[in-house]
Amino acid sequence: MNNQNTVPASVAMLRVIESWGVKHIYGYPGGSFNSTMSALDQEKERLKYVQIRHEQVGALAASADAKLTGKIAVTFGSAGPGATNLLTGLYDAREDHAPVLALIGQVPSKNMNTNYFQEFDENPIFADVAVYNRLVMTPESLPYVVDKAIREAYKHQGVAVVIIPNDFGYVEIPDEPYTSVSPTDNKVKPLPTATDAEVDQVLDMIKAAKRPVIHVGRGIRGGGDKLIELSKKLQVPLVLTGLAKGLIDDHYEGNLGYANRAAAKAADEIFAVSDLVIAIGTDFPFANLVYRTHPFKFVQVDVDEAQFGRHHFLDLGIWSDATAFVEKALDRSEAAAPSPYFKAAVADNLNWRQYLDKLLNRETDPLEFEPIYKQINRIAEDDAVFSIDVGDNIINSFRYLNLTPKNKWTISALFASMGYGLPGAIAGKLSFPDRQVFNISGDGAFSMVMQDLIDQKKYQLPIINIITSNTVLGFIKSEQDDLNIAHHSGIDLEDQDFAMIAQGMGVESITVRKSSELPAAFDRAVEVTKAGRPFLIDAKITQKRGLPVEELELSIKDGQLTETISPSYNANHDLKGTTSLEDFFASYDAQELKPLAHFFDEAGVEL
Numbered sequence: 001m002n003n004q005n006t007v008p009a010s011v012a013m014l015r016v017i018e019s020w021g022v023k024h025i026y027g028y029p030g031g032s033f034n035s036t037m038s039a040l041d042q043e044k045e046r047l048k049y050v051q052i053r054h055e056q057v058g059a060l061a062a063s064a065d066a067k068l069t070g071k072i073a074v075t076f077g078s079a080g081p082g083a084t085n086l087l088t089g090l091y092d093a094r095e096d097h098a099p100v101l102a103l104i105g106q107v108p109s110k111n112m113n114t115n116y117f118q119e120f121d122e123n124p125i126f127a128d129v130a131v132y133n134r135l136v137m138t139p140e141s142l143p144y145v146v147d148k149a150i151r152e153a154y155k156h157q158g159v160a161v162v163i164i165p166n167d168f169g170y171v172e173i174p175d176e177p178y179t180s181v182s183p184t185d186n187k188v189k190p191l192p193t194a195t196d197a198e199v200d201q202v203l204d205m206i207k208a209a210k211r212p213v214i215h216v217g218r219g220i221r222g223g224g225d226k227l228i229e230l231s232k233k234l235q236v237p238l239v240l241t242g243l244a245k246g247l248i249d250d251h252y253e254g255n256l257g258y259a260n261r262a263a264a265k266a267a268d269e270i271f272a273v274s275d276l277v278i279a280i281g282t283d284f285p286f287a288n289l290v291y292r293t294h295p296f297k298f299v300q301v302d303v304d305e306a307q308f309g310r311h312h313f314l315d316l317g318i319w320s321d322a323t324a325f326v327e328k329a330l331d332r333s334e335a336a337a338p339s340p341y342f343k344a345a346v347a348d349n350l351n352w353r354q355y356l357d358k359l360l361n362r363e364t365d366p367l368e369f370e371p372i373y374k375q376i377n378r379i380a381e382d383d384a385v386f387s388i389d390v391g392d393n394i395i396n397s398f399r400y401l402n403l404t405p406k407n408k409w410t411i412s413a414l415f416a417s418m419g420y421g422l423p424g425a426i427a428g429k430l431s432f433p434d435r436q437v438f439n440i441s442g443d444g445a446f447s448m449v450m451q452d453l454i455d456q457k458k459y460q461l462p463i464i465n466i467i468t469s470n471t472v473l474g475f476i477k478s479e480q481d482d483l484n485i486a487h488h489s490g491i492d493l494e495d496q497d498f499a500m501i502a503q504g505m506g507v508e509s510i511t512v513r514k515s516s517e518l519p520a521a522f523d524r525a526v527e528v529t530k531a532g533r534p535f536l537i538d539a540k541i542t543q544k545r546g547l548p549v550e551e552l553e554l555s556i557k558d559g560q561l562t563e564t565i566s567p568s569y570n571a572n573h574d575l576k577g578t579t580s581l582e583d584f585f586a587s588y589d590a591q592e593l594k595p596l597a598h599f600f601d602e603a604g605v606e607l
Helices: 009-019 031-042 055-069 087-095 139-156 166-170 196-208 218-234 265-273 322-332 340-361 370-379 392-400 421-431 443-458 474-481 498-504 515-530 581-586 596-603
Strands: 006-008 024-027 048-051 073-077 100-106 130-135 159-165 172-174 212-216 238-240 255-258 276-280 297-302 316-319 385-388 408-410 437-442 463-469 508-512 535-540 552-557 560-565
Touching (some): 006 031, 009 139, 009 172, 024 055, 055 073, 055 087, 055 100, 087 159, 139 159, 139 172, 196 276, 196 297, 196 316, 196 322, 212 265, 255 340, 265 340, 370 463, 370 515, 385 421, 392 437, 421 437, 421 443, 437 443, 443 463, 463 498, 498 508, 498 535, 508 515, 515 535, 560 581, 560 596
Parallel strands (some): 024 048, 073 100, 130 159, 212 276, 276 297, 297 316, 385 408, 385 437, 437 463
């Protein structure tokens, strides 16, 4: 007689998930997922079920969770629409290389292939998004398949999908240790390092260049201070990709900011005249807009050889961890003499920062967006967590939000899914319950997912929600400003009283319309969240466009630097007309800004 203990297959599966350190799981029930829902009830002391109100929110929250923690995150959806609703969040995880496990409900096995209610072949739906995509074939294999899926998600830093016929979860299977978790999983993976010869070759290229720049991405990780030291030593300015924000001190004078649209003026200008670009730990999706404007020598340092040449013709590829490369370059380099080029880049950067500081600190009525960031910076704790939604708030956060390596922050970077801010903040608070958490969203993005504000109330998540509401899709409006079309199309939004909507959900809130009202509103946000409750600020801002530095075009010919405005700027004639660079700056209240040529002349840069 067999006296072996048994356990429902769904419970065995959840215990595997728990063994990997998962503390919570996002989803919404459906009939085809009831066996797992039953198991979640049995395991509720060890695994928290977080009921979201739309599966897209659950998948986006899981993606954000994985990005914030680096650990596997789990979401689920039932058969049919529950499954398809997950796709946006799963694609976000795929694009940003986040390890996520998606559990998908399927009709009972005896009803499969009978055109049963909500039955369809789900594997093809997830074939493109997943690194691992399996239909469970027997109850006994369910925990094994999930364990394997988690390993594959970690290995490939992507999405693993497991489809579960509902009846399998109820079946009693042997109570065995199905998990493969081992202490060896905690080992730090060895990383490639550059050779002495490779580093020396780059140092020689820097010496030979007139206008080198280092383009640094999040691959630098904890090496930001070392890179600053190298930048000073070699007199080479830094330009960042967006995801590197906070990894390089914002106050370092040689940190010129970001290139392309979510950009800083000095970064775009210096990049436009560079003759050597050293990309360190970057994956830059806008390379065709920035890297192709003029010829330059290109060096790429990356831990993934598959990235070489992905964004630009390669002069030298170095398979190496970014920080290890920087450390070796520091050891093998000699200090460069003070560089007029570096001095000019720093002066250009200082001029831009002074302009931003002016906008940040002035009072406006009606309310403009910059003073909001002053208040966020004022009340934000050193280790605060930020979830930033898609749109103008990404540009503005890059320009105005103070971030350091102590902070955690997340965006939908490559997939750019509107509605990311709210689920990202939920994930942030669940994974970092002792930290202050912010959700920064525009009205267009927030309205896509605002039903899930109720989750913050239900689970007592003290999150500060800031909605920048201007009744327009501002990011798209700016794009349409520069298209030769007669009128803006489809961008106007009906105004909503987000504060009243929040109050209807039991979330305390306030509406602000001028900058003088901001300090009290943010003080109240701190008071309420310190008491353990969420808070929402509905900030009614103007529709003004931030200065679009991406419209500046630079060229060097016969030793002369020329800077003009792109002919596509204001193509639909909606903005104030400009006939010169001075008019362009003045139209954004930026009369103090000078062209790059001014700083080159001042520093004595020879072209």
